[in-house]
Amino acid sequence: MARLNFLGFVISQGKMNKTIKVRVLQKKFDKKVQKHFLQKKDFLVHDEGNICKEGDFVRIEQTRPLSSKKFFAVAEIRKNKGQQFLTYQKEAKINVINEENDKINSFKLKQELNNKNVELTESFYNDLNKIKDLKLKKELNDDELKRINEIKEKYNITQENNVFTPSVNELSEKINDLAIGIKLSNTVNKLFNDESNNDKLNKIFEKINVNESTQKNIKKNLVRKYIKSAPISELEQLGLSI
């Protein structure tokens, strides 16, 4: 005869020697209510070697009675989740202690810096005053260079030009973007306002699948997007250029 087999979770371990408690969930049909219910049953299960841990998913098998309340034994461990949990717990304890130590040390360093900056002479407001004075001068003494270096150290500044005056490249990129935007809006306005350009517009509408019923502003936005992203060859065919 086939032996009884169940799948279940280990819910208690370590309280009895070589014995664990396994919870088995099964569906049962209640005739009175005509409905399925989850029935849970706890078994005492033999575990030679005390391998199972709380949270493991195990298969249990019927044996001869091992004691007055124990007639099952662990056949296999399907998922060793309990063992995983234990390792995670151990890792977490070490990780958290290390992390907290690091964070407290960095916080103490910050605290020292803050304590120095409390004095009015070293606040950001007065540093700005100093910088303004230094910027007006064309030639700097050794003393003043030293002061500049101190300020740089305080605010973690490494590059010289980047902080006080934005770099030329960045500015030129911004200007370029602005110019392209202005050109785009001009071309779109021309397309919509001149009646002679209706053929071009209709072609574009066909390409981006726009109905006539859509609102004018939405149409305008869609056309703008299309012109911005479309390849140059397509635009040349339509007779447009940016």
Place this chain on the structure above:
Amino acid sequence: MYSNSIYNKTVILGNNISKNILSNVRNYHPVVLPKAIKKAKSIEKKKKNIAFKNTVENKTEKVDPILGKPNNPFIERLKLEIQEPNILSKGYNLNDVDRLLFGAKEVLKNKAINLIGSTTESIENIEKKENEKREILLRILTLRNADNVEKQKVLNQLAIKEFQRFDGDTGSSEVQAAVMTIEIYNLMDHIKKNPQDKVHIRKVRMLTQKRQRILRYLKRDQPQKYFWTIEKLGLTDDNVHMEFNMDRKYMDEFEIWPGRTLVNINKKENEELKKKRRMEKQALRRALHEKLLAKEQQIENESQ
């Protein structure tokens, strides 16, 4: 089963020997102990079991399910962090405020210089006034002078920053649990001062149960993160899965209001406690006695 095996042996072995074994089997009968001795043995066994249970119970450390382990380094650090002098309330940054004030001062000064009939004295006056303004503004804005609500907001932000999975993450389970713990700590401070505030006691109970629910979900979802968060918040796995009611027994056990006895032990419970203590003593005595006996036996063995 056993009788079967004996039967098989008889078949294999010769007749003469089989007779012998069978006679032995007939003679064998289990030792029947007198009832009194049986009862005494069972009582002793039960006592041993209870003693073992008590030792296991004593070994597991009891952690407060609301506040967690005492002196939690994470919470203590956050409390130190909001006491720093250069933190402003209402989301302002000190450097940004300084930059704005400096700009305003410079504009005023430039205007004064361009005016006809400006003197060095008038310009100095402007600078003095602006400096005064800055001092007043900072006095208004510092977190040290702010109310509890503002402080709580800053604490929340700091906690979110430590627990978030990515920038701007406010909804993941560990973040929610961390924010809840900060709220719980705040409310518990209030409750300790105002023991009659039943509304907030209820609020704390609901918050802790909500935190339990969310942490239970996190254990299912990401166990590694779950163990990290509970370790950081000072909780234990048992704290998350236990049934928690913020009842008088809990308040008495963890001394929320020290010096107050909230639960009076009745006669029955007192007797049980006494019994427990007696059993512990007996178990100790028995263990010592057994040890002594073992030692004596060892000495005897050595002498022989």
